[in-house]
Amino acid sequence: MTKLTTVRLRAAAVLAGLALVLSGCFMSPGKFTSEMVLTGPDSFTFSYDGEIFFLGLSKLAQMDNAEESFTPSTCYDDETFEERDCTKAELDEQRADWDAGAADRAAEAKKKAKQMAAMMGGIDPSDPKAAEELVKLLQRQKGWERVVHKGDGLFHVSFRVKGTLGHDFMFPLIEGFPATNPFVQTFGRKNGQLRINAPGFTAQGSDNAMSGMMGGLGAIAGMGPGATDGEAVPGLPQLDGTFTIRTAQGMRILANNTDDGPEATTTGEALSWRITPRTAQFPTALIAAAP
Structure with missing residues (x-):
């Protein structure tokens, strides 16, 4: 497979994956x-x-919505x-068919823009100030201590929050x-148990429906800089992180x-997952949080 073919296949995969935005x-x-x-x-x-990474604010999404040339x-x-x-004659016929579909393509682009704005709290992704609006929106909410737009839909954030286990999170x-x-996600159970899932921390889908949906975008992100199979897709971050769950004394990891x-710690126990583009299952744990 030539380098050009690989790049084209990657670009096609990315554009196909943009349908996940509207799902x-x-x-x-x-x-x-x-x-x-x-x-x-x-x-x-x-x-x-x-x-x-907010896909709707990236150049890739703009490319998907852009008017193509004949x-x-x-x-x-x-x-x-x-x-x-x-x-x-054949070229003229093809051109005529293309021109005849211009109105339908414009209507579809307008429909997608409205759908995206509805899914982003009313923020129009095509607006040059969309990223700035999103920063302000996040900074109004509790927990978002730092929000910086690094460009092309990529934000660097620091989020911290305290809560109770009396409700889901x-x-x-x-x-x-x-x-x-x-x-x-966390889900409290009536018997004092707590289920913790991290469906967003995987690059590959599984039989779980949520993981499959999240895995679609994660797999695309896995094609970003540093991807192991060669050609990287510009503008996509690589999935690379660590997720840790720490428990207090007396709690049991079931x-x-x-x-x-x-792993035993001075305050209880800890579970840790290394997340990479090769992560196939999202982190999950069941914990007896209360007697």
Whole structure:
């Protein structure tokens, strides 16, 4: 496979993946460090430091919505089925068909823009000040201590929050955005147990529906700078991070999918996952948080 072919295939994969934006999968972690610390039987702290990539604010999304120029289709010999030069009449017919579809393409682009704005709290991704508006939106919410736009849809954030285990938790949760793109979730159970999932911290889908959706964008992000299979796609961050769960004394880790299992600490136990473009399963753990 030539270098040009590889690049074209990667570009096609990226553009196909942009459909995930309109299905709710429009954010992806890049390089990050994240911790969920269970500080007591009914309390926790959560932190996320690193990159978040908003696909809708990237040049890739703009390329997907941009008006394409006319490109003639390949013509073939009716008998040998080999490629041949198109006649002037054939080119004129193709051009006429292209021009006739201009109104439909414009309507579809307008529809996509409205859908994207609805999914981004009313922020129009095509607006030059869209990134600035998103920064202001995040800084209004509790927990977002630092939000910096690094360009092309990539933000560097520092998020910290304290909460209780009396209710479920999800990150990120952004005002006006649909709650369909979680990196980390916690679910409290009536028997004092706590399920912690991190569906956003994987680059490959699994049988889990949420992981499959998140894995689509994660796999695209895995094609960013430093990807192991050669050609990198410009503008995409590489999935590269660490997720850690820490428990307090008296809590029991009932199940987890780490490679090494829990590690004893001075305050309880810790589970740690290394997240890379090769991560196939998202982190998950079941913890007895209360007696």
